Structure formats: C-alpha cells, structure tokens
Amino acid sequence: MTYTGMNASTGRALSxxxxxxxxxxxxxxxxIGLRLMRRDYGSYVPELIDQPLNGVTRLRVMSAAVSALVRWEPRTRITAARLESDADGSLWVDVDGERIDGPRAGATGTLTIPLRGPTA
Incomplete structure (x- = not known):
C-alpha cells in the first residue's frame, strides 16, 4: 500500500x-495534551528536553520517543533511538526504523529530529 500525504508546511503532496x-x-x-481532539497524541519528549542532561534523562527521552512512535506510527517498527548532544547545547534524537507495510516493507532508515538548538 502506498500513502500520499500532505506536507504540513506547504500543502503539497508527499511520498x-x-x-x-x-x-x-x-x-x-x-x-501530550496539546491536541484538543486527541489529548493523548504526541510524546513526552518535549517535556524532558529541559531536564538535566544525564544518563537518566537520556534513557527517559529514548523511551518516550520509542513509546510514542510505536503507539502512533503503525507503518514502521523502531529498531533504535539515541539522544545526541553537541557542545553548544543542541539536542537531537536519531531514530532508526523499518517499514512494515506496503511494497517497501523491510526498507530501513534513520531520522534525525532536532529538539533544542543552542541558546543565545
């Protein structure tokens, strides 16, 4: 099955x-709680990004990311998640996943999601 979605910024079609x-x-x-008609949609990741950057927070962010993606994105299987940081305070999550639907089932990929940039 192929999906054609809409780009949230431009309104154009997406593969x-x-x-x-x-x-x-x-x-x-x-x-979580931001969407009026879907209060449970989203993740706890935004709530965690201002926590102290230690091992516990890293695990909580990775767990929050994987839990949310497993719940809300049925087209993929998450294989790994990593919280990365830079010396300037930038944070991002690298998520590895695999397609489990349609003709491209089995295709793998990584997505980097910026969480916080350097502060001025």
Whole structure:
C-alpha cells in the first residue's frame, strides 16, 4: 500500500516515505495534551528536553520517543533511538526504523529530529 500525504508546511503532496518522516517529527515534537481532539497524541519528549542532561534523562527521552512512535506510527517498527548532544547545547534524537507495510516493507532508515538548538 502506498500513502500520499500532505506536507504540513506547504500543502503539497508527499511520498509515503516523506509522509512517515513528517509523522515521526510531528509525534516526537508534539507535547501530550496539546491536541484538543486527541489529548493523548504526541510524546513526552518535549517535556524532558529541559531536564538535566544525564544518563537518566537520556534513557527517559529514548523511551518516550520509542513509546510514542510505536503507539502512533503503525507503518514502521523502531529498531533504535539515541539522544545526541553537541557542545553548544543542541539536542537531537536519531531514530532508526523499518517499514512494515506496503511494497517497501523491510526498507530501513534513520531520522534525525532536532529538539533544542543552542541558546543565545
């Protein structure tokens, strides 16, 4: 099955892979409780990004990312998630996944989702 989605910024058509990437970004950057008709949609990742950057927070962010994607994106299987940081304070999540639907089932890929940039 192929999906044709809509780009949230431009309104143009998206291929199924780009639609999945957009969906992953949307899920991970939407705080739970923000959507009026879907209060449980999103992830706890935005709530965690201002926590102290230690091993516990890293695990919580990775867990929040994987849990949300497993719940809200049925077209993929998550194989790994990593919280990465830079010396300037930038944070991002690298998520590895595999397609489990349609003619491209088995295709793998990684998505980098920025969470916080350097502060001025």
């Amino acid at each position: 199924d892979l780009e639609h999945i990437r957009q969906s992953w970004r949307d899920i991970l950057t939407t705080p």
